[in-house]
Amino acid sequence: MTVPILVYQPRAAQRYCTYLRDQGCDTVYPATTREEAEAILQQHPIEVVFGIGFPLDLLERYSSIRWLQLMSAGVDHVLHQGRVPARVTLTRMVGVFSRQMAEYVFAYLLHIEKGIERLCAQQREQRWKPFRAGVLTGKVIGVAGLGSIGQEVVRKARAFDMKVHGLSRTGEHADTVDRHFSDREWVDFVRELDYLVLTLPLTDQTRHVVNESVLWAMKPEAVIVNVGRGALMDESALIAALQQARLGGAVLDVFEQEPLPAESPLWRLPNVYVTPHMSGPTTVENGSTYFLENLARYQAGQALLGVVEPGAAY
Ligand SMILES: NC(=O)C1=CN([C@@H]2O[C@H](COP(=O)(O)OP(=O)(O)OC[C@H]3O[C@@H](n4cnc5c(N)ncnc54)[C@H](OP(=O)(O)O)[C@@H]3O)[C@@H](O)[C@H]2O)C=CC1
Numbered sequence: 001m002t003v004p005i006l007v008y009q010p011r012a013a014q015r016y017c018t019y020l021r022d023q024g025c026d027t028v029y030p031a032t033t034r035e036e037a038e039a040i041l042q043q044h045p046i047e048v049v050f051g052i053g054f055p056l057d058l059l060e061r062y063s064s065i066r067w068l069q070l071m072s073a074g075v076d077h078v079l080h081q082g083r084v085p086a087r088v089t090l091t092r093m094v095g096v097f098s099r100q101m102a103e104y105v106f107a108y109l110l111h112i113e114k115g116i117e118r119l120c121a122q123q124r125e126q127r128w129k130p131f132r133a134g135v136l137t138g139k140v141i142g143v144a145g146l147g148s149i150g151q152e153v154v155r156k157a158r159a160f161d162m163k164v165h166g167l168s169r170t171g172e173h174a175d176t177v178d179r180h181f182s183d184r185e186w187v188d189f190v191r192e193l194d195y196l197v198l199t200l201p202l203t204d205q206t207r208h209v210v211n212e213s214v215l216w217a218m219k220p221e222a223v224i225v226n227v228g229r230g231a232l233m234d235e236s237a238l239i240a241a242l243q244q245a246r247l248g249g250a251v252l253d254v255f256e257q258e259p260l261p262a263e264s265p266l267w268r269l270p271n272v273y274v275t276p277h278m279s280g281p282t283t284v285e286n287g288s289t290y291f292l293e294n295l296a297r298y299q300a301g302q303a304l305l306g307v308v309e310p311g312a313a314y
């Protein structure tokens with residue numbers, strides 16, 4: 001017998017519940033809207049909420065809730081609503097997306113270095129024209145955010161014999177990079193980079209942390225890859241830097257406004273790759289597997305994975 005669980009997901013709540021029931025959870029209730037969630041909360045003593053976009057005020061109103069497991073690594077979309085009551089433990093997903101997101105990063109780095117777009121165009125035109133492709137070996141990659149995702153980018157960068165620089169707040173994992181920079185050293189951090197990869201959470205401190213002065217300090221041929229959150233960058237400053245060829249390119253999975261508005265110049269700028277927030281997707285399978293591991297811990301009274309400490313922003 002499991003504790004009563006509310007699964008809150010606007011599109012796939014039912015599929016999550018089917019998966020969880022198949023895995024032995026017998027008390028799961030799906031809700032796709034706030035109204036459905038309230039109806040369930042009024043009927044059942046829900047102790048655990050597993051979901052995305054759950055309205056925080058319902059945590060205040062329904063005192064049976066003890067634990068909110070997010071279906072995401074990022075917590076910005078929850079915490080911007082307000083505070084989580086002290087009685088509720090908030091957990092995020094850690095380590096679920098690292099491999100696929102690091103693969104995304106290196107798919108684009110290799111695509112750029114090896115001139116794959118140019119080769120495809122040549123093939124379409126049946127043109128035999130060898131050129132010297134670039135190499136990742138020896139290039140300098142800067143990873144901003146050395147958490148679960150950043151660490152995997154660092155690991156793969158090492159496999160390509162890149163020079164690896166890193167920036168983080170506390171300096172944890174500083175020993176995994178060749179040079180470490182603090183959050184007060186952005187301009188120095190970016191100066192030597194060929195690639196800047198953003199794997200930071202969005203917080204009050206990281207909003208627009210890549211601003212005009214940081215962009216001006218970068219090498220004009222450098223490329224930025226953003227898989228963290230769109231608002232880590234001042235998008236207008238980024239667009240200006242790209243338009244003025246003060247930056248070599250950008251690979252963008254996340255945007256200040258999502259979906260990216262049709263009128264955004266980013267859709268059409270050369271050397272910009274736009275992907276629809278899909279470098280690290282939550283699926284019924286990976287989300288539920290993580291949740292079930294944490295549920296087993298919860299029911300055994302053990303420490304949960306991915307706890308966001310009260311007052312912390314990530
Ligand atoms: N595009 C997508 O599909 C996905 C995007 N994401 C995004 O990736 C983000 C990172 O996830 P994850 O790696 O698990 O996060 P972690 O919490 O594991 O790591 C966060 C890292 O950022 C650093 N950091 C936090 N604040 C600052 C700051 N002000 N200045 C410098 N460094 C800072 C932390 O440093 P320290 O340890 O020193 O505090 C830590 O190294 C998520 O928050 C989410 O926004 C996640 C999954 C999918």
Ligand SMILES: O=C(O)C(=O)CO
Nearest residue numbers: 072073074280281282
């Ligand atoms: O887990 C996250 O934070 C995501 O952005 C998933 O898409």
